[in-house]
Amino acid sequence: MAAQYFDPDPAVASRLGTVELTLPDARVELTVDRGVFSAGRVDPGTLALLRAAPDPPAAGNLLDLGCGYGPIACTLARRAPGATVWALDVNRRARQLATANAAALGLTNLRVLDPAEVDPGVRFAGLWSNPPIRIGKEALHNMLATWTGRLAPGACAWLVVQRHLGADSLAAWLTASGWPVRRVASKQGYRVLQVGPAR
C-alpha cells in the first residue's frame, strides 16, 4: 500500500525542511519532514482553523487531535500559556517534530503523545483538529466519537474539513450523533465547524 501521512512509522527517508506559519497574532518557523501531513507548506485548512477559531480557554486540558508537526498544538500552547495542550498523533515522526517545534519555540505546556497513551479519564476543555479524512469514514467517525466523548461539560470541538472531502456529510453525521454543529467559516473550499457544546 502507498505510504500515508498517518503511517505509525513512515518508511520514506527523512528530509527536514521548514515552513512559515503566519497568523494575525504571530509568525513562526516550524520544522517539517517527509512522511508527515503537508510538509511543503502549512495546510490552508489548518490556517483557516487557526484564523477562525476563538481564543482557547486559558486553563485546563486542550486537545489537538492529529497534531502532525504541531502547527495547531504550538499555536494553542502559545495562545493559552496557562493550559496544558495534549498533542496526539499516531505517526511517530510527527510526534518527534511536534516535540521539537514546541521546544524550539520555548513552549513547555505541551504533552505530545500517541493517542493510546492517554488516560481515558482525562477531560478536555476544547478540541481542535484538522482530522485525517483519508483514514476512511468508519475510522474517522470512531476517532471523533471517542474524543468528543472526552470533552468536559460545556466544551466545544473546532474542526476544519475540505468541502470536497466531505465536510457537509461529516457535519450531518455529527448532528445525527447529537452534537450541535455550526459552520463558523467557509473559505477556499474549507469549512470550519464548531461542534458543541453538548445540549
Ligand SMILES: C[S@@+](CC[C@H](N)C(=O)[O-])C[C@H]1O[C@@H](n2cnc3c(N)ncnc32)[C@H](O)[C@@H]1O
Ligand atoms: C490532516 S493531518 C493534520 C496534521 C496537523 N494538525 C496539521 O494541521 O498540519 C491529520 C493527522 O492525524 C493523524 N492521525 C491519523 N489517525 C489518527 C488517530 N487515530 N489518532 C490521532 N491522530 C491520527 C495523522 O497522522 C495526521 O498527522
